[in-house]
């Protein structure tokens with residue numbers, strides 16, 4: 001849903017010299033959850049949302065479905081225009097924040113405008129990592145990196161809607177039949193899912209010894225790898241791209257670390273995403289890679305909050321702070337930030353990693369800590385593996401509490417497992433059933449079952 005109007009003003013008009021009550025950077029999961037909860041508590045305060053993009057909003061997890069042609073642009077927004085009008089949210093599209101003065105409480109945008117604020121939320125998400133790769137034949141540059149990769153025809157990232165539209169157009173215009181993906185993590189695999197869906201062959205190049213190495217174990221990665229290979233596509237493990245060949249401004253091939261030379265007319269770079277805090281001057285807020293927040297989403301500066309993929313926030317399982325870049329946590333953090341910005345008191349209880357991907361008809365989910373060594377103290381691992389049916393179930397338990405789960409093939413009970421992790425339920429009485437394929441509510445500890453009936457229910 002591209003906006004017809006770049007500077008919409010829904011009610012009160014913002015003047016350049018006015019101090020805004022609530023200023024939000026980011027118009028996505030975290031930013032909009034915050035705006036909504038502020039408005040529920042403060043009917044009068046002015047809320048302005050700034051976004052660098054030209055789309056009213058869209059679900060990032062759905063951009064690969066758009067790429068596959070499974071949904072169209074109108075189907076991927078998660079809030080309609082009425083949401084902004086009803087909540088009197090003044091949304092500024094195409095407005096990129098360039099710098100923030102955290103002492104004097106104002107920020108400057110790309111078009112030179114100054115926005116003074118009483119309270120600020122930074123919900124700017126993540127930005128793709130672009131490794132530096134040697135170029136052969138381009139003439140004007142010796143390397144590609146984050147500053148110039150977009151100048152090469154056929155090299156893309158895939159982290160926002162504009163990327164997906166550009167890739168889709170490029171495939172159609174150039175009749176692309178084979179795509180290489182640098183990076184076999186979640187975004188690389190979601191891209192692979194879209195291309196396989198379109199009948200395009202893929203080459204996945206992965207530095208680790210298997211795909212999805214940070215979230216899957218060897219058995220789980222193996223199931224997905226075998227399925228990809230059986231579809232006629234290739235995975236190059238323990239590998240990376242060392243040289244890229246460019247002719248007439250377009251990628252034509254690359255050389256792998258193992259020396260093989262490959263033809264290529266479209267390359268997706270999907271080696272990871274970092275918190276997007278590029279507009280924050282070093283030292284002005286406590287940061288590691290992301291902005292450090294406490295359990296109320298407060299940064300180190302009073303009245304400046306942060307939420308979503310840009311933060312390092314409380315990690316439920318380790319007890320420390322971590323960047324966990326997933327949609328449901330961005331929403332929960334945004335909601336907590338909004339309530340606190342509006343003057344109430346809401347704790348963000350911490351979160352844990354969870355993601356799912358479906359490849360060639362095999363659904364999978366991983367959640368929590370899934371790659372911990374079985375020899376670690378207090379750790380028990382229960383497994384149920386049926387290679388012929390592409391079924392795998394692994395439950396990692398620490399001191400009688402589940403801390404991680406991998407489900408491949410049948411993911412129907414994922415909500416039950418995530419509830420057990422989130423509520424830190426002692427599962428010692430039901431351990432023998434926990435990795436069974438038919439594990440369900442009936443097997444849960446009695447007290448917890450009662451709590452589900454009269455309590456919060458199951459969140460999937």
Ligand SMILES: Cc1cc2nc3c(=O)[nH]c(=O)nc-3n(C[C@H](O)[C@H](O)[C@H](O)COP(=O)(O)OP(=O)(O)OC[C@H]3O[C@@H](n4cnc5c(N)ncnc54)[C@H](O)[C@@H]3O)c2cc1C
Pocket residue numbers: 025026027028029030031050051052053059060061062063064095096097098123124125126158159160187190276279307308309310325326327328330354355356
């Ligand atoms: C391809 C893909 C698939 C994914 N699949 C899943 C999935 O299946 N499940 C899941 O849970 N998560 C998934 N994720 C992750 C999920 O999309 C993110 O966790 C979520 O979008 C984070 O929300 P956010 O509000 O923090 O940031 P984002 O959604 O990244 O939004 C950031 C906002 O900030 C704006 N912005 C950034 N910089 C500036 C600036 N300087 N000035 C002004 N505005 C700025 C942007 O325009 C945007 O509006 C996926 C991500 C990708 C890329």
